[in-house]
Amino acid sequence: MSQTIISQRTAQDIDKRIAKVLKDLDNPEPPLDLAAVRELLKLDLRYYSSGDGGILQEVIHQLRIGSQQVLAKPSRIIDAIRRRSLRALWVPERRRILIDNDLYELKKRWGEAHEISHSMIPHHQILTLGDPDHALQPGCRELLEAEANFGAGRLLFLQDRFADELLGNSISFDHIKKLGKTFGNTVTSTMWRTVETLEMPAVGLVSVHPWTRLQPAEEAFRHFIPNVSYAQQFSNVTGDEVFRMLARVVERRGCGKIGEEHVILEDVNGDKHVFLFECFATKYDTLSLGIHLGPKAEVVAVPA
Secondary structure, three states: OEOOOOOHHHHHHHHHHHHHHHHHOOOOOOOOOHHHHHHHHOOEEEEEOOOOHHHHHHHHHHOEEOOEEOOOOOHHHHHHHHHHOOOEEEEHHHOEEEEEOOOOHHHHHHHHHHHHHHHHOHHHOOOOOOOOHHHHOHHHHHHHHHHHHHHHHHHHOOOHHHHHHHOOOOOOHHHHHHHHHHHOOOHHHHHHHHHHHOOOOEEEEEEOOOOOOOOOOOOOEEEEEEOHHHHHHOOOOOHHHHHHHHOOOEOOOOOEEEEEEEEEEEOOOOOEEEEEEEEEEOOOOEEEEEEEEEEOOOOOOOOO
16 A cells, blocks of 8 residues: 655644644653543543444444434444454544554554544544545545544654654664654554655555565555655655565565665666665564665776
8 A cells, every 4th residue: 555645735734733732741751641642632532342342333323424324324334344444433523532452552552643633633523434425535535544644643753853863873673663662652653754754765665574475365565655755756666666676675584674785776767776675574564664875876887
């Protein structure tokens, strides 16, 4: 899945809202206390399980637009929740966030921040799981999720506080893991935020192991994460191409660092550039980070 790039205007608007929340919390030190954020914004948090029909029924009947029930058969959304494996929900009328209790703790934290972001963005208030048809179109849904993800990242990583600590050292998964612990977040979300923070072209991939023999219906990667500079200069190099290239970077299976290599990528003009790719395996995914080092130097033969 490719990352949807949100507009600069929208990003600035979300960032202003995040800045106000952090200011009202007296610019806290990491890791951010999400309970304090919920208290400030008067949000309620509850947990559910996809196997708990009682709580799901309550959620479904709260999904309304104004006073109208959206679906004639609200129970159909329960099936949708289970089929799509939804792990977090925002219920505007109750100002309630629901998180799947089966998630591990740091995933719950990201899910909560994501739903908090939905609650803070005005045009997300009527665009929920029970939206009219136009709001359920894939492009619309992907943009909403991208906006909420951006807000979650800026919130959990305390806006520019993360950039200050990231850029004070060389970029590597060792540094990313350390920052993940400092800010109380997963390695995956910390890598994602790293890519977004860097000004030079950078790209991330959350995928299966590149040596995996994929089944016909199996997807190679869950997230392809280009930053703005990469999207502008290397839009011709897709997530599928990056994934295939990683098979040459990876050295082994297992957890931890599994490969590092300089890779040549061509930009939209056909010029060659050097990227440093590093691959890191967690219990769940393979994370790959590519950072632009510069144009490829041409080797000119000198006559004897």
